Amino acid sequence: MKRTFFAQPGLVLSYFLVLLLAATEAPLWISCFAAVILLWKWLSEKKNFPKFSRKLTAALSILMVAQVYLQYRTLLGQEASNTLLVGLSALKIMDYENERDHRFLILLGFIMVAMKAVFSVDIIWTLPSGIAFAGLWYALLNPEMRPRLRFLLRLFAASAPLAILLFLAFPRIVVPWAISRASSVGAVGFSDSLSPGNVAGLAAIDQLAFRAKFHHQAQNLETLYWRGAVLTSSEGLQWMRPRNQPRTSPRLKSSRGVRYEVIMEPGMRGYLFTLNYAKSVISDTLPFTEFKYAVFRSAQNLTKNQTYQAVSDENLFDTETPDEELKEVPSLPPKTQEWVSGVLAREKTPAGRMKELKRFFEDPEFVYTMRPGFYANNDLDEFLFGRKRGFCEHFAGAYGTLARALGLPSRVVVGYHGGVFNLIGDFWRISQKDAHAWVEVFINDRWEQVDPTEWIAPLRLNMGAERFFGLSEQQQAQYARTPRWGLGGEAEFSLTEAVSFFVDDLNYRWTYFILDFDLDQQRSFWAGLTKDLGAFLAIAVLAVLVGLLGVRRLLRGGERRAPIEKLMDQIIRWGEHRGVPYEFSEAPLRYLHRLAQTFPMQAQALTLVAQAYDRQIYREEYLSLEMVAASRKLWNELKNKKNAEVKPRRLEKSKN
Amino acid sequence: MDYAKAGNGPSRSSGKPPFLFRFPSLGLFRRRRSRTYIFPTGFGFAFGGMSLVLLMMAMGYGNNLIYLSVFALISVAFCSMYVTNENVRRLDVGLSRFGPIFSGEDNAVSIRVTNSSGSDSHDLSLSLAGTKNQTPLFVASSRKSMGTPIVWRPLRRGLTRFPRVKLESRFPFGLLRSWKNCDEQTQVIVVPERKGDPQFPSLEGAGLERGSLGLFRDHRPFQSTDSPRRVDWRATAKYQELLVKNFEGSEKVPLHFSWEQTKGLSNFEARLSQLSLWLSRAEDMGFSYSLRLGTTQFPEAQGMEHLRQCLEKLALAVEGDFE
Structure with a gap:
């Protein structure tokens, strides 16, 4: 069949x-290519343009x-596969002309719907994916x-119950051929160094x-400091992280702590963010290592949402000697x-030097801005005594270096600060705008947190980045040092x-549900369900039974029966x-006539039903509901009247 | 009540249908339904392969959303299996009555498909075992019975088993093919192929001429089977079209066919074919006719029953029967 x-x-x-x-996950060139092919x-x-020959599409495919191989150096990675799928499906559409192409495209379409889930499980994509699927x-x-x-x-x-059952019951086996999730493309987050401008660049991403x-x-x-990387090697404004050193010091013990769960977005570099001071981090799905200075990191960048649970105790301090x-x-x-x-x-004294440092950074000439201009890695003079414009990373980097010069061991911590609290979902949403850098100084035999931004732009910390950067630059400059500006009232x-909030909460729940249903969850779900085995089996x-009957009814009842037909079924x-059974293939009117002959007491009603049936079904006339109701009423009145003698007569059978 | 309109089911009051025998004597439309088979199509296998790949992908990535997509795909396909099966299972297939079946010719045989359920059956097709003939897709509406013609070309005359009728559907998605065979052990008498000289034998040809002595009715265009002697040359000249005269049928004289009239043909089968052709033409043209085959005599008559008797005799003839 031509299509x-x-x-x-x-x-x-x-x-x-x-x-x-x-296309949202593919490079621009392939999206443009697909758009041009579709237009062609x-x-x-529609306009009788010459179509591409199969040879031409084959050459374009090659x-x-x-090109994809040149770009990605592989054809198997998820980005490369996605790019290939976009291009090949567009070329297949160009070839589309018969039943075979039609079916091939549909299979390809199903793969592409599933492929989207590799990149994102965001609820926002489920609606278009669902429509495409249908x-x-x-x-x-x-x-x-x-x-x-x-x-x-x-x-x-009818299919939904089975799909849900399969989803809940299919064992989530961790397979040996687990596909590598490594990806270097599009990873967002902190790298291994803090160059001037890094955090500002990150905070500009919404x-x-x-x-x-x-x-x-x-x-x-104000207290939510999400700790990520710790940088230990100072070059002035630039800081570098140490080589990977697994944790050596014993884990700190504490019975108290704040428990929380973090769901990381795909595309993040592999740091696991924790509050100070993280006692433990647990994840069933994300393999990670704990490094020195309480840094938690997975081996690879995240290509899908990942969850982990952590416990932090703010009363605990790192006391490891620098x-x-x-x-x-x-x-x-x-x-x-x-x-x-x-x-x-x-x-x-160390305390006196700390005070000097604070006094130095409290200089009102310091300006907190996302666009401080370019600084070289060791441009401390220009920053501290010249321009005096910087972002959190500049202040943290400079503070750390000055502290060390004053004999105070220090390290720079990069991560996020604050977030937006979702009142509906009761969770915090931390975006790249919340990217932040601060310092830890070893004083009084423990590492203490110092955030120079607190002196230069307290409003940023009190208000949160989302709202602070929502202000005009003039307002930011004017009110940055006013800690409670704009925060008064209800x-x-x-x-x-x-x-x-609502959409974000929905998304959170969806992501949580989709992500969290792993082998353990599955086991506990079924264990909970089968606690009372007898009741479980009965249910x-x-x-x-109910499901099968429902499914059968859903799949069978493909037609809408007219009221007169329903009445006929009753009769x-x-x-x-x-x-007097209805004979196979017997004409309904003939059957009604036969019934009327056999049961004279009901003959009047049967004749009326036959007339209505004849008019609606055979003559296809419009039959008002009143007429059907009248015949039904008469039938109901007469159907229980006793007939004197009933001699069931069967339809004469053909004698072959 | 208007019972004429009520005939949406196959007639059950018929006697023996012409040219149709059945062994054993089961009802023509059996209530006991034949078994329904189901098997994936090539596309179904491809779909299964794709689902498997996606399942591997879901396991490999440990991605629950891919799991959900795969399970949705599998569930829809699984439910469609029920639909595919039910689409064919609820139907009954049987042979309708039909006219003479000539060997070596394409005969249109009507297959009756009856849907006594409350749901329509879609995308159905019929085929005959051992042939490539397949009907276009059709729908069997609920609580209706319909005759669907299919072409059958038997290769030899005589009592022949009617090929198995296969009712097939790939509804709804073409992932699976379900079918049922209507194998009623039906024996059909296939009559000899119509072959030979279309002209009636000379003696009977005179009868044609005599037929022209009946009342003139009208003119009709010349057909290739008409004798050139029937052309009305005057009318032809007037209307610039080859026309022959039509006469009232009642005036047609009877035709008498016999085995001896074909003695010019050496081959036994060719002689049967010649008589088959004459008998069939005579019936079509509205003549009454008789047939003498050796000692067997079919007296002069007309109509399908008469034709059936004559052709059946020819169909079941064995060489040397009529000498």
């Missing part, structure tokens, strides 16, 4: 959606595969069938980093060196915020009970 692509609404809609979904196909089908099935039905959509919806409804949900304890925004690496001071530029020498001469939420048998049952 035309743009004459298949289900297929066109599905492909439009799956290509759109795949439309022109060739070129495209070569559209592909719709396209498989015979176009002449009526009504197609209703049939499909019934079939989906993208979700992770969500966190606390068990029972409410948290203040090694030499944490005391090394880089060569300081002249003005900085002069300031350091002055302080060293004036203040002899918190009011606009409708947009409420909707945003299961009942559910299966047939009535007749069968009285020994």
